[in-house]
Amino acid sequence: xxxxxxxxxxxxxxxxxxxxxxxxxxxxxxxxxxxxxxxxxxxxxxxxxxxxxxxxxxxxxxxxxxxxxxxxxxxxxxxxxxxxxxxxxxxxxxxxxxxxxxxxxxxxxxxxxxxxxxxxxxxxxxxxxxxxxxxxxxxxxxxxxxxxxxxxxxxxxxxxxxxxxxxxxxxxxxxxxxxxxxxxxxxxxxxxxxxxxxxxxxxxxxxxxxxxxxxxxxxxxxxxxxxxxxxxxxxxxxxxxxxxxxxxxxxxxxxxxxxxxxxxxxxxxxxxxxxxxxxxxxxxxxxxxxxxxxxxxxxxxxxxxxxxxxxxxxxxxxxxxxxxxxxxxxxxxxxxxxxxxxxxxxxxxxxxxxxxxxxxxxxxxxxxxxxxxxxxxxxxxxxxxxxxxxxxxxxxxxxxxxxxxxxxxxxxxxxxxxxxxxxxxxxxxxxxxxxxxxxxxxxxxxxxxxxxxxxxxxxxxxxxxxxxxxxxxxxxxxxxxxxxx
Numbered sequence: 001x002x003x004x005x006x007x008x009x010x011x012x013x014x015x016x017x018x019x020x021x022x023x024x025x026x027x028x029x030x031x032x033x034x035x036x037x038x039x040x041x042x043x044x045x046x047x048x049x050x051x052x053x054x055x056x057x058x059x060x061x062x063x064x065x066x067x068x069x070x071x072x073x074x075x076x077x078x079x080x081x082x083x084x085x086x087x088x089x090x091x092x093x094x095x096x097x098x099x100x101x102x103x104x105x106x107x108x109x110x111x112x113x114x115x116x117x118x119x120x121x122x123x124x125x126x127x128x129x130x131x132x133x134x135x136x137x138x139x140x141x142x143x144x145x146x147x148x149x150x151x152x153x154x155x156x157x158x159x160x161x162x163x164x165x166x167x168x169x170x171x172x173x174x175x176x177x178x179x180x181x182x183x184x185x186x187x188x189x190x191x192x193x194x195x196x197x198x199x200x201x202x203x204x205x206x207x208x209x210x211x212x213x214x215x216x217x218x219x220x221x222x223x224x225x226x227x228x229x230x231x232x233x234x235x236x237x238x239x240x241x242x243x244x245x246x247x248x249x250x251x252x253x254x255x256x257x258x259x260x261x262x263x264x265x266x267x268x269x270x271x272x273x274x275x276x277x278x279x280x281x282x283x284x285x286x287x288x289x290x291x292x293x294x295x296x297x298x299x300x301x302x303x304x305x306x307x308x309x310x311x312x313x314x315x316x317x318x319x320x321x322x323x324x325x326x327x328x329x330x331x332x333x334x335x336x337x338x339x340x341x342x343x344x345x346x347x348x349x350x351x352x353x354x355x356x357x358x359x360x361x362x363x364x365x366x367x368x369x370x371x372x373x374x375x376x377x378x379x380x381x382x383x384x385x386x387x388x389x390x391x392x393x394x395x396x397x398x399x400x401x402x403x404x405x406x407x408x409x410x411x412x413x414x415x416x417x418x419x420x421x422x423x424x425x426x427x428x429x430x431x432x433x434x435x436x437x438x439x440x441x442x443x444x445x446x447x448x449x450x451x452x453x454x455x456x457x458x459x460x461x462x463x464x465x466x467x468x469x470x471x472x473x474x475x476x477x478x479x480x481x482x483x484x485x
Contacts, residue, residue: 021407027182035180039334041406042111047253049185051260054104056192057185057248058241058268061324063195064317065149067273068298070237070376071280074230076290079221082212085281088230093273096238099387100245101266105258106394107249112406114246114328115335118386118416120405121393121464126417128336130386134243135332137379142240142325145375147173150318156299157311173319177326181251184323191316198313202302203279209301210282225433225449232450236380238273242387244328337409377434377450384453385423385460389416392464415467423460427452 022043025036029048074085103114110117115131122130147169154165176187217223249261284290286301299307393416405411433442433450442448 020403029182031182031186032179033182034178035182039113039116039331042250044111044253047108047111047251049252051249051252051256051264053185053189054248054261054264055268057188058100058265059272060188060192060195060317061241061321062269062272062276062317063199063313064146064321065153065298065314066146066318066321067237067276068280068283069149070233070273071277071282072284072290072298073233074226074277075215075281075284078226078229079218080223080226080230081217082215082281084217084223084227085215085230086278088227089234089277089281090274092231092234092236093238093270093277096235096240096242097266097270097273099239099391100242100269101262103242103245103390104249104265105262107246108252108254108256108258108261110246110403110406111250111254112246113250113331113335114243115332116406117246118335118390119407119411120397120402121389121413122416122420123412123414124337124409125412126414129417129420130243130382131332131335133382133386135329135336137240137243137329137382140329141375141379143173143322143329146318146322146325150315150322153311153314153318157308157315169315169318169322173322174326176319176323177330180327181248184327185248187323188320191320195313195317195320198306198309199276199279199317202299202306202310202313203275205302205306206279206283206286206298209286211285212282214285215281222447222449224447228449228451229433232380232453233376234273234277235453236376236378236383237277238269239383239387240376240379241269241324242383243332244324247328247331248324377432377452380453381428381432381456382420382424384457385420385427388423388457388460389420389464392461393468396465396468413471415464415471419460419464419467422463423456426459427456431455 021040023037023040023046026046027033027036028046071085071089074080074089075082078085080088103117106117107114115127115134118130119127147166150169151162151165154160154168155162158165160168176183217226245265249265252261280298283298283301287298290298299310302310428437428439430439430441431448431450431452432439433446433448433452439452442450
Protein backbone atom coordinates (compact mmCIF):
# COMPACT_ATOMS: atom_id res chain seq x y z
CA UNK A 1 0.00 0.00 0.00
CA UNK A 2 2.88 2.35 -0.76
CA UNK A 3 1.78 5.88 -1.46
CA UNK A 4 2.95 9.44 -1.51
CA UNK A 5 0.36 11.25 0.59
CA UNK A 6 -0.51 14.89 0.00
CA UNK A 7 -2.74 17.37 1.80
CA UNK A 8 -5.62 14.93 1.63
CA UNK A 9 -3.79 11.94 3.08
CA UNK A 10 -1.19 10.85 5.61
CA UNK A 11 0.55 7.58 6.48
CA UNK A 12 -0.63 6.15 9.77
CA UNK A 13 0.68 2.83 11.16
CA UNK A 14 1.87 1.85 7.68
CA UNK A 15 -1.55 2.38 6.11
CA UNK A 16 -2.82 5.27 4.06
CA UNK A 17 -5.10 7.62 5.97
CA UNK A 18 -7.30 9.54 3.55
CA UNK A 19 -9.45 12.48 4.53
CA UNK A 20 -12.75 12.59 2.69
CA UNK A 21 -14.28 15.90 1.72
CA UNK A 22 -17.69 16.03 3.40
CA UNK A 23 -20.47 18.36 2.32
CA UNK A 24 -21.16 21.06 4.87
CA UNK A 25 -24.48 22.65 5.76
CA UNK A 26 -27.87 21.34 6.83
CA UNK A 27 -30.04 20.21 3.94
CA UNK A 28 -31.73 16.89 4.71
CA UNK A 29 -35.03 16.50 2.86
CA UNK A 30 -35.73 20.22 2.43
CA UNK A 31 -37.29 21.04 -0.92
CA UNK A 32 -37.65 24.83 -0.90
CA UNK A 33 -33.97 25.41 -0.20
CA UNK A 34 -30.80 25.79 -2.22
CA UNK A 35 -28.63 22.68 -1.90
CA UNK A 36 -25.36 23.61 -0.17
CA UNK A 37 -21.87 22.52 -1.12
CA UNK A 38 -20.51 21.03 -4.30
CA UNK A 39 -19.41 17.49 -5.10
CA UNK A 40 -18.41 16.35 -1.61
CA UNK A 41 -19.36 13.15 0.24
CA UNK A 42 -22.93 13.24 1.58
CA UNK A 43 -22.86 12.66 5.36
CA UNK A 44 -25.00 9.80 6.67
CA UNK A 45 -27.22 12.10 8.74
CA UNK A 46 -28.29 13.81 5.50
CA UNK A 47 -29.33 10.60 3.71
CA UNK A 48 -32.99 10.21 2.81
CA UNK A 49 -35.37 8.96 0.12
CA UNK A 50 -36.27 5.56 -1.33
CA UNK A 51 -35.28 3.76 -4.55
CA UNK A 52 -38.86 4.09 -5.84
CA UNK A 53 -38.28 7.83 -6.28
CA UNK A 54 -35.87 7.01 -9.08
CA UNK A 55 -38.71 5.66 -11.24
CA UNK A 56 -40.22 9.08 -11.91
CA UNK A 57 -36.91 10.90 -11.59
CA UNK A 58 -35.73 8.99 -14.69
CA UNK A 59 -39.08 8.68 -16.46
CA UNK A 60 -40.12 12.34 -16.51
CA UNK A 61 -36.96 13.70 -18.19
CA UNK A 62 -37.49 11.37 -21.15
CA UNK A 63 -41.13 12.36 -21.68
CA UNK A 64 -40.16 15.09 -24.13
CA UNK A 65 -39.78 15.58 -27.84
CA UNK A 66 -36.05 14.87 -28.08
CA UNK A 67 -36.96 11.25 -27.25
CA UNK A 68 -39.76 11.14 -29.82
CA UNK A 69 -37.55 12.63 -32.51
CA UNK A 70 -35.05 9.80 -32.21
CA UNK A 71 -37.76 7.41 -33.42
CA UNK A 72 -38.57 9.81 -36.26
CA UNK A 73 -34.92 9.77 -37.35
CA UNK A 74 -34.77 5.96 -37.29
CA UNK A 75 -37.39 5.74 -40.05
CA UNK A 76 -37.40 9.09 -41.87
CA UNK A 77 -33.65 9.80 -41.89
CA UNK A 78 -31.98 6.40 -41.54
CA UNK A 79 -34.43 4.68 -43.90
CA UNK A 80 -35.41 1.69 -41.75
CA UNK A 81 -38.65 -0.25 -41.91
CA UNK A 82 -40.82 0.07 -38.82
CA UNK A 83 -40.17 -3.48 -37.47
CA UNK A 84 -36.40 -3.08 -37.86
CA UNK A 85 -36.52 0.32 -36.17
CA UNK A 86 -38.40 -1.13 -33.19
CA UNK A 87 -35.84 -3.92 -32.68
CA UNK A 88 -32.91 -1.49 -32.96
CA UNK A 89 -34.54 0.97 -30.55
CA UNK A 90 -35.19 -1.75 -27.96
CA UNK A 91 -31.62 -3.11 -28.18
CA UNK A 92 -29.89 0.26 -27.97
CA UNK A 93 -32.13 1.56 -25.20
CA UNK A 94 -31.84 -1.67 -23.19
CA UNK A 95 -28.04 -1.48 -23.26
CA UNK A 96 -28.04 2.13 -22.07
CA UNK A 97 -30.68 1.43 -19.41
CA UNK A 98 -28.91 -1.59 -17.92
CA UNK A 99 -25.65 0.32 -17.63
CA UNK A 100 -27.56 3.19 -16.02
CA UNK A 101 -28.97 0.84 -13.40
CA UNK A 102 -25.59 -0.66 -12.59
CA UNK A 103 -23.99 2.76 -12.11
CA UNK A 104 -26.92 4.06 -10.04
CA UNK A 105 -26.60 1.16 -7.61
CA UNK A 106 -23.19 2.40 -6.39
CA UNK A 107 -24.45 5.82 -5.29
CA UNK A 108 -25.86 4.91 -1.85
CA UNK A 109 -22.73 2.99 -0.87
CA UNK A 110 -20.18 5.63 -1.92
CA UNK A 111 -22.25 8.75 -1.29
CA UNK A 112 -20.71 10.82 -4.06
CA UNK A 113 -21.60 12.03 -7.56
CA UNK A 114 -21.00 9.78 -10.57
CA UNK A 115 -17.96 11.64 -11.84
CA UNK A 116 -16.38 11.51 -8.38
CA UNK A 117 -16.77 7.70 -8.52
CA UNK A 118 -14.79 7.89 -11.75
CA UNK A 119 -11.70 8.90 -9.78
CA UNK A 120 -11.29 5.24 -8.77
CA UNK A 121 -10.22 3.96 -12.22
CA UNK A 122 -9.16 7.28 -13.79
CA UNK A 123 -7.31 8.85 -10.86
CA UNK A 124 -7.73 12.34 -9.46
CA UNK A 125 -6.06 14.07 -12.41
CA UNK A 126 -6.94 11.59 -15.17
CA UNK A 127 -10.61 11.92 -14.26
CA UNK A 128 -10.48 15.31 -15.98
CA UNK A 129 -10.97 13.48 -19.31
CA UNK A 130 -14.46 12.01 -18.67
CA UNK A 131 -15.54 14.72 -16.20
CA UNK A 132 -14.55 17.49 -18.58
CA UNK A 133 -16.31 15.82 -21.51
CA UNK A 134 -19.46 15.32 -19.49
CA UNK A 135 -19.44 18.88 -18.17
CA UNK A 136 -19.53 20.11 -21.77
CA UNK A 137 -21.97 17.47 -23.06
CA UNK A 138 -24.39 17.72 -20.12
CA UNK A 139 -24.18 21.33 -19.08
CA UNK A 140 -23.99 22.77 -22.59
CA UNK A 141 -24.76 20.14 -25.27
CA UNK A 142 -27.85 18.46 -23.84
CA UNK A 143 -28.94 21.83 -22.48
CA UNK A 144 -29.05 23.14 -26.05
CA UNK A 145 -30.80 20.08 -27.52
CA UNK A 146 -33.66 20.08 -25.02
CA UNK A 147 -33.98 23.85 -24.88
CA UNK A 148 -34.54 23.87 -28.65
CA UNK A 149 -37.32 21.25 -28.48
CA UNK A 150 -39.01 23.15 -25.65
CA UNK A 151 -38.76 26.42 -27.55
CA UNK A 152 -40.28 24.83 -30.68
CA UNK A 153 -43.21 23.59 -28.58
CA UNK A 154 -43.94 26.98 -27.01
CA UNK A 155 -43.60 28.65 -30.40
CA UNK A 156 -46.12 26.26 -31.96
CA UNK A 157 -48.51 26.46 -28.99
CA UNK A 158 -48.63 30.18 -28.21
CA UNK A 159 -47.01 31.78 -31.24
CA UNK A 160 -44.28 33.27 -29.07
CA UNK A 161 -41.18 34.06 -31.18
CA UNK A 162 -38.62 31.24 -31.02
CA UNK A 163 -36.05 33.36 -29.19
CA UNK A 164 -38.62 34.45 -26.60
CA UNK A 165 -39.73 30.85 -26.16
CA UNK A 166 -36.12 29.82 -25.66
CA UNK A 167 -35.65 32.43 -22.92
CA UNK A 168 -38.74 31.19 -21.05
CA UNK A 169 -37.58 27.57 -21.17
CA UNK A 170 -34.03 28.43 -20.09
CA UNK A 171 -35.09 30.53 -17.10
CA UNK A 172 -37.41 27.78 -15.82
CA UNK A 173 -34.92 24.92 -16.07
CA UNK A 174 -31.99 26.87 -14.61
CA UNK A 175 -34.08 27.90 -11.61
CA UNK A 176 -34.85 24.24 -10.84
CA UNK A 177 -31.22 23.16 -11.28
CA UNK A 178 -30.03 26.06 -9.12
CA UNK A 179 -32.15 24.87 -6.19
CA UNK A 180 -30.57 21.43 -6.44
CA UNK A 181 -31.03 17.74 -5.65
CA UNK A 182 -34.20 17.67 -3.54
CA UNK A 183 -36.13 20.16 -5.64
CA UNK A 184 -35.22 18.27 -8.83
CA UNK A 185 -36.50 14.97 -7.40
CA UNK A 186 -39.70 16.69 -6.28
CA UNK A 187 -40.22 18.48 -9.59
CA UNK A 188 -39.84 15.24 -11.53
CA UNK A 189 -42.44 13.63 -9.25
CA UNK A 190 -44.86 16.56 -9.62
CA UNK A 191 -44.77 16.57 -13.43
CA UNK A 192 -44.77 12.78 -13.78
CA UNK A 193 -48.61 12.39 -13.76
CA UNK A 194 -49.11 15.23 -16.26
CA UNK A 195 -46.40 14.09 -18.66
CA UNK A 196 -47.30 10.42 -18.27
CA UNK A 197 -51.02 10.84 -18.99
CA UNK A 198 -50.58 13.27 -21.90
CA UNK A 199 -47.90 11.24 -23.66
CA UNK A 200 -49.69 7.92 -23.13
CA UNK A 201 -52.88 9.32 -24.69
CA UNK A 202 -50.92 10.96 -27.50
CA UNK A 203 -48.94 7.80 -28.25
CA UNK A 204 -52.06 5.62 -28.25
CA UNK A 205 -53.81 8.07 -30.59
CA UNK A 206 -50.87 8.11 -32.99
CA UNK A 207 -50.62 4.32 -32.88
CA UNK A 208 -54.33 3.99 -33.73
CA UNK A 209 -54.12 6.44 -36.66
CA UNK A 210 -50.72 5.43 -38.03
CA UNK A 211 -49.96 3.11 -40.93
CA UNK A 212 -46.98 0.98 -39.81
CA UNK A 213 -47.24 -1.16 -42.96
CA UNK A 214 -46.40 1.90 -45.03
CA UNK A 215 -43.12 2.38 -43.16
CA UNK A 216 -40.97 0.18 -45.39
CA UNK A 217 -37.21 0.33 -45.74
CA UNK A 218 -35.79 3.01 -48.01
CA UNK A 219 -34.30 1.12 -50.99
CA UNK A 220 -31.38 3.56 -51.12
CA UNK A 221 -30.38 2.81 -47.51
CA UNK A 222 -28.27 -0.12 -46.41
CA UNK A 223 -30.46 -2.09 -43.96
CA UNK A 224 -27.57 -3.28 -41.76
CA UNK A 225 -25.98 0.14 -41.63
CA UNK A 226 -29.29 1.83 -40.83
CA UNK A 227 -30.00 -0.74 -38.10
CA UNK A 228 -26.62 -0.25 -36.42
CA UNK A 229 -26.96 3.52 -36.71
CA UNK A 230 -30.28 3.36 -34.86
CA UNK A 231 -28.79 1.09 -32.19
CA UNK A 232 -25.95 3.58 -31.75
CA UNK A 233 -28.15 6.67 -31.49
CA UNK A 234 -30.73 5.03 -29.20
CA UNK A 235 -27.89 3.78 -27.00
CA UNK A 236 -26.37 7.27 -27.04
CA UNK A 237 -29.65 8.77 -25.88
CA UNK A 238 -30.23 6.30 -23.02
CA UNK A 239 -26.56 6.12 -22.04
CA UNK A 240 -26.37 9.89 -22.13
CA UNK A 241 -27.86 9.72 -18.62
CA UNK A 242 -25.18 7.27 -17.40
CA UNK A 243 -22.59 9.87 -16.36
CA UNK A 244 -25.24 11.35 -14.02
CA UNK A 245 -26.40 8.07 -12.46
CA UNK A 246 -25.02 8.31 -8.91
CA UNK A 247 -25.79 12.04 -8.71
CA UNK A 248 -29.39 11.12 -7.90
CA UNK A 249 -28.75 8.10 -5.68
CA UNK A 250 -25.95 9.43 -3.46
CA UNK A 251 -28.45 10.81 -0.93
CA UNK A 252 -29.95 7.35 -0.34
CA UNK A 253 -28.86 5.51 2.81
CA UNK A 254 -26.07 2.92 2.31
CA UNK A 255 -28.33 0.08 3.47
CA UNK A 256 -31.00 0.51 0.77
CA UNK A 257 -31.31 -2.32 -1.72
CA UNK A 258 -28.81 -2.07 -4.56
CA UNK A 259 -31.05 -4.19 -6.75
CA UNK A 260 -34.06 -1.92 -6.28
CA UNK A 261 -31.94 1.19 -6.75
CA UNK A 262 -30.57 -0.06 -10.07
CA UNK A 263 -33.88 -1.57 -11.17
CA UNK A 264 -35.98 1.58 -10.73
CA UNK A 265 -33.34 3.84 -12.27
CA UNK A 266 -32.87 1.61 -15.32
CA UNK A 267 -36.60 0.92 -15.71
CA UNK A 268 -37.44 4.63 -15.73
CA UNK A 269 -35.05 5.21 -18.64
CA UNK A 270 -35.99 2.09 -20.60
CA UNK A 271 -39.79 2.33 -20.55
CA UNK A 272 -40.00 6.06 -21.28
CA UNK A 273 -37.41 6.01 -24.07
CA UNK A 274 -38.71 2.88 -25.77
CA UNK A 275 -42.37 3.92 -25.81
CA UNK A 276 -41.78 7.46 -27.07
CA UNK A 277 -39.20 6.46 -29.69
CA UNK A 278 -41.54 3.83 -31.13
CA UNK A 279 -44.35 6.41 -31.16
CA UNK A 280 -42.03 8.79 -33.00
CA UNK A 281 -41.33 6.12 -35.63
CA UNK A 282 -45.08 5.54 -36.11
CA UNK A 283 -45.74 9.27 -36.49
CA UNK A 284 -43.64 9.35 -39.67
CA UNK A 285 -46.52 7.68 -41.52
CA UNK A 286 -48.77 10.64 -40.67
CA UNK A 287 -46.61 13.51 -41.89
CA UNK A 288 -45.14 14.78 -45.16
CA UNK A 289 -42.20 16.52 -43.46
CA UNK A 290 -41.40 14.73 -40.18
CA UNK A 291 -37.79 15.95 -40.04
CA UNK A 292 -38.13 19.52 -41.30
CA UNK A 293 -41.01 20.44 -38.96
CA UNK A 294 -40.62 17.81 -36.23
CA UNK A 295 -42.76 19.16 -33.39
CA UNK A 296 -45.65 20.23 -35.58
CA UNK A 297 -45.44 16.96 -37.52
CA UNK A 298 -45.82 14.90 -34.35
CA UNK A 299 -48.88 16.80 -33.15
CA UNK A 300 -50.59 17.47 -36.50
CA UNK A 301 -52.45 14.14 -36.46
CA UNK A 302 -53.82 14.68 -32.94
CA UNK A 303 -57.19 16.27 -32.07
CA UNK A 304 -56.82 20.00 -31.42
CA UNK A 305 -57.18 19.78 -27.62
CA UNK A 306 -54.73 16.87 -27.40
CA UNK A 307 -52.26 18.57 -29.72
CA UNK A 308 -52.19 21.62 -27.45
CA UNK A 309 -51.76 19.49 -24.33
CA UNK A 310 -48.96 17.55 -26.04
CA UNK A 311 -47.13 20.73 -27.02
CA UNK A 312 -47.42 21.94 -23.43
CA UNK A 313 -46.12 18.58 -22.18
CA UNK A 314 -43.20 18.78 -24.64
CA UNK A 315 -42.19 22.14 -23.17
CA UNK A 316 -42.49 20.83 -19.58
CA UNK A 317 -40.58 17.68 -20.54
CA UNK A 318 -37.72 19.74 -21.95
CA UNK A 319 -37.50 21.69 -18.71
CA UNK A 320 -37.64 18.42 -16.75
CA UNK A 321 -34.73 16.97 -18.73
CA UNK A 322 -32.58 20.08 -18.67
CA UNK A 323 -32.91 20.62 -14.94
CA UNK A 324 -31.03 17.33 -14.61
CA UNK A 325 -28.56 18.19 -17.38
CA UNK A 326 -27.59 21.52 -15.87
CA UNK A 327 -27.30 20.10 -12.35
CA UNK A 328 -25.15 17.14 -13.39
CA UNK A 329 -23.07 19.27 -15.74
CA UNK A 330 -22.18 21.41 -12.74
CA UNK A 331 -21.37 18.31 -10.67
CA UNK A 332 -19.03 17.07 -13.41
CA UNK A 333 -17.25 20.41 -13.52
CA UNK A 334 -16.73 20.33 -9.77
CA UNK A 335 -15.43 16.75 -10.07
CA UNK A 336 -12.44 18.17 -11.94
CA UNK A 337 -11.08 19.01 -8.49
CA UNK A 338 -11.06 22.76 -8.95
CA UNK A 339 -11.42 24.28 -5.52
CA UNK A 340 -14.25 26.81 -5.33
CA UNK A 341 -14.47 28.02 -1.71
CA UNK A 342 -18.15 28.86 -1.88
CA UNK A 343 -21.01 27.25 0.03
CA UNK A 344 -23.15 27.47 -3.10
CA UNK A 345 -20.47 26.34 -5.54
CA UNK A 346 -22.72 23.81 -7.26
CA UNK A 347 -25.54 26.29 -7.74
CA UNK A 348 -23.27 29.03 -9.09
CA UNK A 349 -21.62 26.70 -11.60
CA UNK A 350 -25.07 25.53 -12.75
CA UNK A 351 -26.09 29.12 -13.46
CA UNK A 352 -22.86 29.78 -15.38
CA UNK A 353 -23.41 26.73 -17.62
CA UNK A 354 -26.83 28.02 -18.59
CA UNK A 355 -25.30 31.07 -20.24
CA UNK A 356 -23.09 28.92 -22.49
CA UNK A 357 -25.91 26.46 -23.20
CA UNK A 358 -28.23 29.30 -24.19
CA UNK A 359 -25.84 30.44 -26.92
CA UNK A 360 -25.56 26.94 -28.38
CA UNK A 361 -29.32 26.44 -28.20
CA UNK A 362 -29.88 29.69 -30.09
CA UNK A 363 -27.63 28.39 -32.86
CA UNK A 364 -29.48 25.05 -32.82
CA UNK A 365 -32.82 26.62 -33.69
CA UNK A 366 -31.87 26.01 -37.34
CA UNK A 367 -31.19 22.58 -38.92
CA UNK A 368 -32.01 20.86 -35.61
CA UNK A 369 -32.47 17.38 -37.10
CA UNK A 370 -28.98 16.79 -38.51
CA UNK A 371 -27.29 18.45 -35.53
CA UNK A 372 -29.22 16.17 -33.17
CA UNK A 373 -28.22 12.98 -35.02
CA UNK A 374 -24.53 13.95 -34.94
CA UNK A 375 -24.78 14.89 -31.26
CA UNK A 376 -26.23 11.51 -30.24
CA UNK A 377 -23.46 9.65 -32.05
CA UNK A 378 -20.77 11.79 -30.42
CA UNK A 379 -22.20 10.91 -26.99
CA UNK A 380 -22.03 7.20 -27.78
CA UNK A 381 -18.45 7.62 -29.03
CA UNK A 382 -17.12 8.71 -25.64
CA UNK A 383 -19.60 7.03 -23.29
CA UNK A 384 -18.81 3.56 -24.73
CA UNK A 385 -15.09 3.57 -23.80
CA UNK A 386 -15.85 5.33 -20.49
CA UNK A 387 -18.33 2.63 -19.50
CA UNK A 388 -15.83 -0.07 -20.43
CA UNK A 389 -13.27 1.35 -17.99
CA UNK A 390 -15.85 1.86 -15.23
CA UNK A 391 -17.30 -1.65 -15.45
CA UNK A 392 -14.00 -3.50 -15.88
CA UNK A 393 -12.50 -1.62 -12.95
CA UNK A 394 -15.51 -2.45 -10.76
CA UNK A 395 -15.07 -6.11 -11.65
CA UNK A 396 -11.29 -6.12 -11.06
CA UNK A 397 -11.64 -4.41 -7.67
CA UNK A 398 -14.59 -6.53 -6.49
CA UNK A 399 -14.35 -7.30 -2.79
CA UNK A 400 -12.06 -4.32 -2.12
CA UNK A 401 -12.79 -0.95 -0.57
CA UNK A 402 -12.41 1.92 -3.01
CA UNK A 403 -13.73 4.92 -1.07
CA UNK A 404 -10.19 5.92 -0.14
CA UNK A 405 -9.49 6.82 -3.76
CA UNK A 406 -12.32 9.33 -4.10
CA UNK A 407 -10.57 12.36 -2.57
CA UNK A 408 -6.94 11.24 -2.67
CA UNK A 409 -5.08 13.71 -4.89
CA UNK A 410 -2.05 11.40 -4.95
CA UNK A 411 -4.10 8.64 -6.61
CA UNK A 412 -3.14 9.09 -10.26
CA UNK A 413 -3.04 5.76 -12.16
CA UNK A 414 -2.66 5.91 -15.92
CA UNK A 415 -4.65 2.84 -17.00
CA UNK A 416 -8.12 4.42 -17.01
CA UNK A 417 -7.59 7.57 -19.01
CA UNK A 418 -5.16 5.89 -21.42
CA UNK A 419 -7.58 3.04 -22.17
CA UNK A 420 -10.49 5.43 -22.66
CA UNK A 421 -8.52 7.84 -24.84
CA UNK A 422 -7.09 5.09 -27.05
CA UNK A 423 -10.52 3.48 -27.35
CA UNK A 424 -12.05 6.78 -28.44
CA UNK A 425 -9.34 7.81 -30.86
CA UNK A 426 -8.97 4.45 -32.62
CA UNK A 427 -12.71 3.75 -32.89
CA UNK A 428 -13.60 7.25 -34.12
CA UNK A 429 -10.68 7.43 -36.53
CA UNK A 430 -11.41 4.07 -38.15
CA UNK A 431 -15.14 3.40 -37.71
CA UNK A 432 -17.02 6.70 -37.44
CA UNK A 433 -19.74 6.92 -40.09
CA UNK A 434 -21.69 10.16 -40.07
CA UNK A 435 -22.06 13.30 -42.18
CA UNK A 436 -19.11 15.19 -40.73
CA UNK A 437 -16.58 12.35 -40.87
CA UNK A 438 -16.35 8.80 -42.24
CA UNK A 439 -13.44 6.63 -41.07
CA UNK A 440 -11.38 4.58 -43.54
CA UNK A 441 -12.73 1.20 -42.41
CA UNK A 442 -16.31 2.52 -42.37
CA UNK A 443 -15.80 3.97 -45.84
CA UNK A 444 -14.57 0.63 -47.17
CA UNK A 445 -17.37 -1.30 -45.46
CA UNK A 446 -20.50 0.89 -45.64
CA UNK A 447 -22.74 -2.08 -44.83
CA UNK A 448 -21.41 -2.04 -41.26
CA UNK A 449 -22.97 1.33 -40.58
CA UNK A 450 -21.62 3.09 -37.49
CA UNK A 451 -20.12 0.65 -34.97
CA UNK A 452 -17.87 3.19 -33.27
CA UNK A 453 -19.16 2.87 -29.73
CA UNK A 454 -19.12 -0.94 -29.83
CA UNK A 455 -15.52 -1.02 -31.07
CA UNK A 456 -14.50 1.69 -28.62
CA UNK A 457 -15.99 -0.27 -25.72
CA UNK A 458 -14.09 -3.45 -26.63
CA UNK A 459 -10.76 -1.68 -27.18
CA UNK A 460 -10.99 0.25 -23.91
CA UNK A 461 -12.04 -2.85 -21.92
CA UNK A 462 -9.22 -5.06 -23.19
CA UNK A 463 -6.60 -2.32 -22.87
CA UNK A 464 -7.67 -1.47 -19.32
CA UNK A 465 -7.34 -5.07 -18.19
CA UNK A 466 -3.77 -5.15 -19.49
CA UNK A 467 -2.73 -1.72 -18.15
CA UNK A 468 -4.37 -2.29 -14.78
CA UNK A 469 -2.02 -5.22 -14.18
CA UNK A 470 0.99 -3.26 -15.39
CA UNK A 471 0.49 -0.14 -13.28
CA UNK A 472 0.50 -2.12 -10.00
CA UNK A 473 -2.10 0.22 -8.58
CA UNK A 474 -3.35 -0.05 -5.02
CA UNK A 475 -6.58 -2.03 -4.96
CA UNK A 476 -7.60 -1.49 -1.34
CA UNK A 477 -8.01 1.35 1.12
CA UNK A 478 -8.17 0.57 4.82
CA UNK A 479 -8.82 3.85 6.60
CA UNK A 480 -11.02 6.69 5.41
CA UNK A 481 -11.52 9.59 7.80
CA UNK A 482 -14.30 12.11 7.16
CA UNK A 483 -13.23 15.74 7.09
CA UNK A 484 -14.61 19.17 6.33
CA UNK A 485 -13.34 21.21 3.41
